[in-house]
Amino acid sequence: MRQVERAIFDLRRGLPVLVRAASGDVVVHPLEGCDDEALTALPALAGNSAALALTRHRLARLGIDFGPRVGLVPVDPDDGAQAIVAWASDETRRLPVDRQPVAAAPASEAALDLMRIGLLIPAAVVAEVSQAQRAQVEALVAEGTVLAVAAEQIDAYAGSRSRFLKRTSDAEIPLSHAERATFVMFREADGMREHIAIVIGDRAEWSDAVPVRLHSACLTGDLFGSLRCDCGEQLRESVRTIDERGGGVLLYLAQEGRGIGLANKLRAYTLQDGGLDTVDADQVLGFGEDERTYEVALEMLEQLEIARIELLTNNPEKIAAMDQGGVEVVNRRGIYGKLTKQNRRYLDAKAKRAGHWLEEVLDDGEGKSSTPLRRPVAR
Numbered sequence: 001m002r003q004v005e006r007a008i009f010d011l012r013r014g015l016p017v018l019v020r021a022a023s024g025d026v027v028v029h030p031l032e033g034c035d036d037e038a039l040t041a042l043p044a045l046a047g048n049s050a051a052l053a054l055t056r057h058r059l060a061r062l063g064i065d066f067g068p069r070v071g072l073v074p075v076d077p078d079d080g081a082q083a084i085v086a087w088a089s090d091e092t093r094r095l096p097v098d099r100q101p102v103a104a105a106p107a108s109e110a111a112l113d114l115m116r117i118g119l120l121i122p123a124a125v126v127a128e129v130s131q132a133q134r135a136q137v138e139a140l141v142a143e144g145t146v147l148a149v150a151a152e153q154i155d156a157y158a159g160s161r162s163r164f165l166k167r168t169s170d171a172e173i174p175l176s177h178a179e180r181a182t183f184v185m186f187r188e189a190d191g192m193r194e195h196i197a198i199v200i201g202d203r204a205e206w207s208d209a210v211p212v213r214l215h216s217a218c219l220t221g222d223l224f225g226s227l228r229c230d231c232g233e234q235l236r237e238s239v240r241t242i243d244e245r246g247g248g249v250l251l252y253l254a255q256e257g258r259g260i261g262l263a264n265k266l267r268a269y270t271l272q273d274g275g276l277d278t279v280d281a282d283q284v285l286g287f288g289e290d291e292r293t294y295e296v297a298l299e300m301l302e303q304l305e306i307a308r309i310e311l312l313t314n315n316p317e318k319i320a321a322m323d324q325g326g327v328e329v330v331n332r333r334g335i336y337g338k339l340t341k342q343n344r345r346y347l348d349a350k351a352k353r354a355g356h357w358l359e360e361v362l363d364d365g366e367g368k369s370s371t372p373l374r375r376p377v378a379r
């Protein structure tokens, strides 16, 4: 696990790492920080030509219907870093016709998982290590200049993120909307992310179906009252509602930007200013419709011994995730922020593209309601 964390650390600093797999090792340079120098150095080190690893979401954006999770686009050193970055993240750029992608081997697939875990743009320049260069690459690994990580380690890490959630500390913090509140802090085993459960009221007085809100972090909305989204109002409204309903729990999840991280969310906002909606903007950057998973939330609920809930949400995926994780969602309660001229498009896209239940707010601009649970529709 430590090796994976170290690799993420290096990649976030813009350093190349070696990803090992039985089918071949690759040297990987993250797209972020990729310059002409890196583009020349990588194939020289590997002894093979480079390729640009892109997710199938990004390839779809480039007009390529690609089955496998990751595709490799051949790269020529003369392409220049600027073109490579544009192929990976520019809204309008298309691939030259002679650069059709091929399916990536496990090492390159794992490399993009590393980018995602590290909250970087999920794209990288990769080059397979040739027989001729193997000794030199291994020497760099041995002296600690290049860090090596195995694709299986990355897979195992990606699949076990929540498993060792540690309850670290807690404190009573009276809130303006809920005077009896306790913050309970959880830390993922790798120490990289922390999540908070805000436990409201007295457990003995809770309803049988405990009111629960799963709230993904939104620095811009929650803290600064951004008008681009409805998060800040939903957050405060949730606390108030949970308190009014006799107490329950709000899980404040470190899933900024639907899991893509703040840096990528800001990039996505700039793309939205160019006319894209929230889903398309994420896709331009190589992400799927929603990168969140809810294992961490499930584990927090388990540690808090909560198995039957009334979920405060408009998002069918959250209900499905609880169902699949063995938490019974007895009822669903809508939770709405205000409609503003700046967030209408965003809310509209959530309703139309992601199937969120926002009819009421989009219809009349306000509204609080309790709706009987509707099962998510298959999309």
Ligand SMILES: Nc1nc2c(ncn2[C@@H]2O[C@H](COP(=O)(O)OP(=O)(O)OP(=O)(O)O)[C@@H](O)[C@H]2O)c(=O)[nH]1
Pocket (backbone or CB within 6 Å): 214, 215, 216, 217, 218, 219, 229, 231, 234, 255, 256, 257, 258, 259, 260, 265, 268, 269, 278, 282, 312, 313, 314, 315, 318, 346, 356
């Ligand atoms: N990528 C991306 N993330 C965004 C954008 N606007 C808001 N977000 C993020 O979307 C998430 C919204 O979280 P939630 O309010 O918990 O979830 P939701 O999916 O809207 O569902 P409910 O609020 O429960 O109905 C937060 O992590 C925000 O940071 C955007 O335009 N792009």
Ligand SMILES: [Zn+2]
Pocket (backbone or CB within 6 Å): 218, 220, 221, 222, 229, 230, 231, 232
């Ligand atoms: Zn927000």
